[in-house]
Amino acid sequence: MCGIVGYIGDRQASRVLFEGLRRLEYRGYDSAGLCVVSPDDGLERVRTVGNLDVLEQVLDGSSSLGGGLGIGHTRWATHGAPTEVNAHPHLDCRGDIGVVHNGIIENYIQLRSELTGLGHTFKSETDTEILAHLIEEYYEGDLAEALRAGLNRVEGSFAVVAVHRNQPDVLVAARRDSPMALGIGEGEYFVASAVPAFLWRTRRVLFLEDNELLRVDRGGYSLSDLDGNQVVRMAVEVEWDLDAAEKGGYEDFMLKEIYEQPRAVADTLRDKMDPSGEIVLDELNMTPEAAKDLRRIIVVACGTSFHAGLLAKYLFERWAALPVEIEIASEFRYRNLVVSREDLVVAISQSGETADTLAGVREANRRGAHVVAVVNVVGSQMTREAKGVIYTHAGLEIGVAATKTFTAQMAAMYVLAVYLGRLRGVVDDVRYRSILEELKAVTGKMERVLEGEGAVRECAEKYHGADDFLFLGRSVGYPVAMEGALKLKEISYIHAEGYPAGEMKHGPIALLDGGVPVVAIAVRDSVYEKMLSNIAEVRARSAPVLAVATEGDEEIADLCDDVIRVPATRDMLYPMLTVIPLQLLAYHIAKLRGCNVDQPRNLAKTVTVE
Ligand code: AGP
Numbered sequence: 001m002c003g004i005v006g007y008i009g010d011r012q013a014s015r016v017l018f019e020g021l022r023r024l025e026y027r028g029y030d031s032a033g034l035c036v037v038s039p040d041d042g043l044e045r046v047r048t049v050g051n052l053d054v055l056e057q058v059l060d061g062s063s064s065l066g067g068g069l070g071i072g073h074t075r076w077a078t079h080g081a082p083t084e085v086n087a088h089p090h091l092d093c094r095g096d097i098g099v100v101h102n103g104i105i106e107n108y109i110q111l112r113s114e115l116t117g118l119g120h121t122f123k124s125e126t127d128t129e130i131l132a133h134l135i136e137e138y139y140e141g142d143l144a145e146a147l148r149a150g151l152n153r154v155e156g157s158f159a160v161v162a163v164h165r166n167q168p169d170v171l172v173a174a175r176r177d178s179p180m181a182l183g184i185g186e187g188e189y190f191v192a193s194a195v196p197a198f199l200w201r202t203r204r205v206l207f208l209e210d211n212e213l214l215r216v217d218r219g220g221y222s223l224s225d226l227d228g229n230q231v232v233r234m235a236v237e238v239e240w241d242l243d244a245a246e247k248g249g250y251e252d253f254m255l256k257e258i259y260e261q262p263r264a265v266a267d268t269l270r271d272k273m274d275p276s277g278e279i280v281l282d283e284l285n286m287t288p289e290a291a292k293d294l295r296r297i298i299v300v301a302c303g304t305s306f307h308a309g310l311l312a313k314y315l316f317e318r319w320a321a322l323p324v325e326i327e328i329a330s331e332f333r334y335r336n337l338v339v340s341r342e343d344l345v346v347a348i349s350q351s352g353e354t355a356d357t358l359a360g361v362r363e364a365n366r367r368g369a370h371v372v373a374v375v376n377v378v379g380s381q382m383t384r385e386a387k388g389v390i391y392t393h394a395g396l397e398i399g400v401a402a403t404k405t406f407t408a409q410m411a412a413m414y415v416l417a418v419y420l421g422r423l424r425g426v427v428d429d430v431r432y433r434s435i436l437e438e439l440k441a442v443t444g445k446m447e448r449v450l451e452g453e454g455a456v457r458e459c460a461e462k463y464h465g466a467d468d469f470l471f472l473g474r475s476v477g478y479p480v481a482m483e484g485a486l487k488l489k490e491i492s493y494i495h496a497e498g499y500p501a502g503e504m505k506h507g508p509i510a511l512l513d514g515g516v517p518v519v520a521i522a523v524r525d526s527v528y529e530k531m532l533s534n535i536a537e538v539r540a541r542s543a544p545v546l547a548v549a550t551e552g553d554e555e556i557a558d559l560c561d562d563v564i565r566v567p568a569t570r571d572m573l574y575p576m577l578t579v580i581p582l583q584l585l586a587y588h589i590a591k592l593r594g595c596n597v598d599q600p601r602n603l604a605k606t607v608t609v610e
Pocket residue numbers: 302303304305306348349350351352353354357400401402403490603604605606607
């Protein structure tokens with residue numbers, strides 16, 4: 001996620017902005033920039049690619065950049081490569097208006113063509129630049145009103161701050177689905193996407209709500225909604241220490257990221273659909289004819305990304321009727337796979353830098369397959385080497401254990417599978433619409449699962465002393481069982497196995513006794529009855545069973561020791577819901593055992609060696 005800061009006061013804005021950006025540094029970035037409203041020279045802007053040290057060097061060498069009003073930004077690319085020209089702030093045609101923005105403007109293609117028709121010229125590939133031109137279009141001497149008019153044309157999410165050279169005492173900001181706060185100091189004001197940016201100067205904070213617009217000048221501030229109605233809200237005194245503030249009030253980044261999942265999925269889905277809800281996957285870089293003629297899909301990935309790939313296998317087979325091979329990337333490179341032009345290789349990687357997956361991409365490229373990378377980090381190595389790139393929009397993930405990037409990867413796989421299925425005539429229009437409808441509804445259901453965190457914590461308290469766990473699932477519940485076991489191993493150091501439930505009788509059942517809790521994914525899907533039989537087999541060996549089940553299923557409560565509920569959904573979509581309690585279970589067990597959940601021992605976020 002990007003970081004935003006704005007300042008108005010008596011101190012040198014460029015220095016204050018830079019300090020604020022430094023304090024948002026934990027969010028990660030690939031470029032940064034700021035602009036100040038100089039009393040003599042209008043807007044002065046500096047943008048650099050790379051970390052903040054590069055920006056600092058430029059600032060140190062600059063003799064100008066005076067003035068007490070400005071805006072700054074650290075970018076984590078979503079639209080457009082991480083280059084200087086795409087870095088914020090963005091300006092309008094005349095260079096009078098400066099804008100920084102977080103979020104995604106969904107109708108930017110339509111707005112861009114409309115503004116181009118009105119004579120505006122664009123310099124970057126970003127959706128943000130639209131905002132500077134919209135303000136320019138509506139500006140009649142009042143920056144706040146121009147921003148309001150512009151935002152009323154925008155679909156999507158935004159946290160935006162703007163300045164105008166002709167209003168050297170005014171800062172305006174607004175938000176929808178992206179955080180924004182005002183810091184109220186002594187004779188100075190700060191706006192930022194997160195309070196750590198100004199906590200070193202003030203603890204008095206006014207949090208903006210969705211669809212609110214803030215106007216700040218040296219004498220004070222006013223808040224209104226996007227229709228122009230005044231809004232009255234009291235500022236609050238924030239008591240968080242800096243560490244807690246960086247985590248948005250959560251105890252750990254992992255927990256924060258678990259809670260960010262509905263948004264990560266919504267952003268990922270939104271990016272792949274046009275306003276009418278049709279899937280648009282230009283990023284595949286493959287003609288519809290070629291996609292139709294595919295012979296096979298090979299999925300390559302490691303760790304959690306491999307589990308997203310395991311789910312994809314079920315989806316591609318079911319919806320696209322294509323044979324699928326799923327490969328652990330570190331093994332893929334040593335197999336003598338016969339790959340041809342009619343094969344699609346899907347490489348899944350949060351980082352886009354994992355050495356084994358990258359080697360798989362290179363090998364598949366060499367053998368002539370069409371390679372598509374499913375990646376969260378824009379501009380990473382894999383995106384440069386694959387023929388097509390499907391981005392997940394989970395935002396920066398700091399916790400070493402992947403959580404929100406996993407659900408975002410699964411979301412991308414659903415979209416790809418249903419897209420291919422429709423092209424190939426396997427999924428008809430009615431089924432296509434109903435899958436997409438349910439996919440959109442799933443983010444709301446994820447919120448509901450998160451509301452059940454208390455029940456998961458109680459289970460964690462009950463079972464955190466166990467030395468071994470078994471996770472069982474069938475069909476699409478199997479990848480979830482694998483992921484649940486991996487999460488527990490990674491952060492709590494408890495031995496855990498993820499197994500296809502039907503395979504349990506062929507070996508792992510020997511491990512069971514009263515001290516080995518079994519987590520069963522037993523939702524009301526087509527394999528439900530079979531899961532009940534497996535649960536009975538487990539209970540017959542005295543092992544306690546914790547089931548992840550569907551809301552309203554009373555039958556299962558009598559068969560298990562503990563039940564965690566998720567809302568009902570389509571069979572194939574359950575993994576988006578059932579994985580969340582397993583992430584929370586691993587989290588709470590690890591915390592109860594005193595483990596560092598964000599930085600587990602021996603693990604690196606990205607494994608760049610073979
Ligand atoms: C997940 O919790 C892990 N830390 C790890 O398995 C990870 O998924 C794996 O290393 C792959 O990383 P990538 O998605 O960046 O390629």
